[in-house]
Amino acid sequence: MNIIEYENYHETKSHVEPSFPYNTYLCSIPLDFTQVPTHWHDEFELILIKKGRGIIYVDLLPHPVSAGNIILIRPGQLHSISQLEQYTMEYENIIFQIQMLIPKHIDLCSQNYILPFSQNKYDTPTVIDSSFSYHQDLSNCIDSIDSLCSFKPPAYQLAVKGYLFQFFYILFTNNQGEFTLRKAKKSFDTLKQILKYIEINYSQHITIKTMADISNFSESYFMKYFKKHMGMSFTQYLNNYRLTMASRLLVTSTNSIIEIASITGFENLSYFNRLFKKKYNVIPREYRKLHQ
Numbered sequence: 001m002n003i004i005e006y007e008n009y010h011e012t013k014s015h016v017e018p019s020f021p022y023n024t025y026l027c028s029i030p031l032d033f034t035q036v037p038t039h040w041h042d043e044f045e046l047i048l049i050k051k052g053r054g055i056i057y058v059d060l061l062p063h064p065v066s067a068g069n070i071i072l073i074r075p076g077q078l079h080s081i082s083q084l085e086q087y088t089m090e091y092e093n094i095i096f097q098i099q100m101l102i103p104k105h106i107d108l109c110s111q112n113y114i115l116p117f118s119q120n121k122y123d124t125p126t127v128i129d130s131s132f133s134y135h136q137d138l139s140n141c142i143d144s145i146d147s148l149c150s151f152k153p154p155a156y157q158l159a160v161k162g163y164l165f166q167f168f169y170i171l172f173t174n175n176q177g178e179f180t181l182r183k184a185k186k187s188f189d190t191l192k193q194i195l196k197y198i199e200i201n202y203s204q205h206i207t208i209k210t211m212a213d214i215s216n217f218s219e220s221y222f223m224k225y226f227k228k229h230m231g232m233s234f235t236q237y238l239n240n241y242r243l244t245m246a247s248r249l250l251v252t253s254t255n256s257i258i259e260i261a262s263i264t265g266f267e268n269l270s271y272f273n274r275l276f277k278k279k280y281n282v283i284p285r286e287y288r289k290l291h292q
Contacts, residue, residue: 020157021097024149029054029081029089033248034280036081037241038230039199040192044118045073046094047081048142054089055082056127059188060229063127065089070128070138074120078188078195094142101164109165113172124175134174141167190215191229202242203265208234242266243279250288257284 021043029035038057047056049069056063056071057080064084065071073079075098083089098118102110116122128135141163148156148163197214198206211234212222226234246264249255258269261284266272277283282290 020160021100022094022149022160023096024092024094024146026050026090026092028091029083031088033244034083035244037244038078038080038195040076040078040195041095042075042097043095044075044098045079046142047071047073048092048094048139050090050092052089053087054084054091056080057082058126061126065127066129068130068135068139070135070142072124072126072128075118076192077120078192092142092146094145096164101161101168113168117168117171124171132174134170137170138167141170188229190225194226198238198241202238202245203263205267206238206265238265239275240279243276246272246276246284247280247287250284251291257288260284 027033038060047065047070049065049067049071051067053064053066056065057078058071058073059078063071081091098114101114106115117124125132128138130136145160145163148159194211194215197211208219208223211226212219215222215225217225223234226237230237232240242264246260246266249260249263250257253260255263257273261269261272264272266275273283276287280287
C-alpha cells in the first residue's frame, strides 16, 4: 500500500475512470487517520480544507491551515498532513497528472506556464486563503469540477480540463508581478529517495546499513542527515510510518493483529503492541473496536 492508496483506502468508488488521470476524494483527520506521513509523488495535488484546522508540511515547512484554504502541492514536493492539537479537519484531496494538460507537441501554454509551474520554477503561494483577492475564483473552479465529477454529464472530461486551465489562468493573471523564476533551492533528492524506499519497502526488514548504502553515506552520516531533515531518528520515523499503516489496516481489514504486525514490518508482536499503545494510547485490539 503506497501513500496515495493509504489516503484513499476508505474510498471504494473512484470518481473518474482510470483512463482520465484526475481523482478527488474526501478525508478526515483524525477520523480516517491521525496523520499522513511525509511523502512525494509525480502527480499534482490540490487540497481544499472543508472544515476545521490542521497542519500541512510542504518541503518540510509547516503551514497551519483552516476551512476554506487551498493548498498547492506540485509534482515532487515533499508533503505531509498532521492533526493540530485537538482540532479535527475535513479536506478534499484532488490528485491529477499534469500531463493531462500538456499536448504531445509542446505548445506555448505548456512551455511558458504549465511546465515551469509544475517543475517548481516559479515562486508561488503554497496556501491561498480568503485574504487573496482571487481565492473565491479558485474555489469556484474546484466546486465546478466537483459537480462535474459527481454527475458526469456527457463530455464532462472536456469541462474538467477547461476548469483546470482556468484555475492556472487565475493563478498567473493574479500573480504576474510575483511569478518570477525562483532561485535554486536546497535539493531534497536524496531525502526523497530515502522516503520513497520506506514507502515501498516498509513491510520488509530495513537496516541503517541498507539506507546508508542507498544514500551513498556512511552509517553515522546517514543517521545525522536523516535526523537533521526529519527532526527524528530514522528508527523513530520508520516505526511511526509502520504504525500509521497498521492503524489503517486495523480499521479497513479483517486481518488478525499478529498478521497486521507482520504485514507492516514488525517481527515481534509484543514490541508492536507496546509501540502502538505509546502512539495511540490504546492497544491495537482496543483501537480496532473503537473505530468499528
